[in-house]
Amino acid sequence: MHAWFRSELGQSLYAAERAVVEEVLDVGYHPFIVQLDVGLHQPLFDQDRLKCKSALLISRHETRAPCPTAQAELEQLPLQPESVDTLVIHHALEYADQPHRVLREAARALRPGGHLVVLGFNPLGFWGWGRLVRLGWRDRPWAGRFLSAARVADWCALLDCDVVRQSWFYHWPPLRQARWKRRGRVVNRLLRLVFPRLGAVYVLVVRKNHMAMIGTPRWQPSFFFRGKAMTREEQAVNRWKL
16 A cells, blocks of 8 residues: 555645644644554544644554654554554544454543544545456555445444444545646536535544543553553653653
8 A cells, every 4th residue: 555655646646635624633732643554555634733632543564654653563562451542443443353352442542531533535426436447456555445435424323333424535536647737626526515525535534432441551661562561650750751
């Protein structure tokens, strides 16, 4: 996916997805944000602008992202339970062997009242249809298993998480070159108004419901990874360390 995201079409989609994620994260306070990555190798948010105290990008592969990163299987996240305020799932479900397990791990790491931001390719949109007729459908991103927003929402409900926002965007056909978009902006606006659910990508904002136990720490960057223990003196030094 990394090579595809560097293409003209991939960069165009990245710009649209980043704008949507930043709009979502503009509401509320997000001390610790985690993003699950499948090849973008770039955060979908500006940590300084959001004033979040810590951010982490987790990927199966080694990355050179301009933020702290961790290499791990997405079905087994190296995060403590209820330690993350906001978790962004960037197309990780489409390319996972067990997408429901990735979602369950994300919900486990999320604190009560925290939010999941799920970005996925829409199987019922222009790109989902194009995937059926493209000669190179075996290549990324067409090789992924596109999951509908309704299906992902059902999985979230089983994890005691409620969908608080659902929308579709990027109403452009999957053409390799993006230059033609300058001529079709009016058509794109019309499609967004008349057929909003035909967008190439959907975003789900999901809130975790159940209450936390009394005394559970909300934000401790030093303890996010499993198996790491620190003395009280080290905790005091590192608790507010950026």
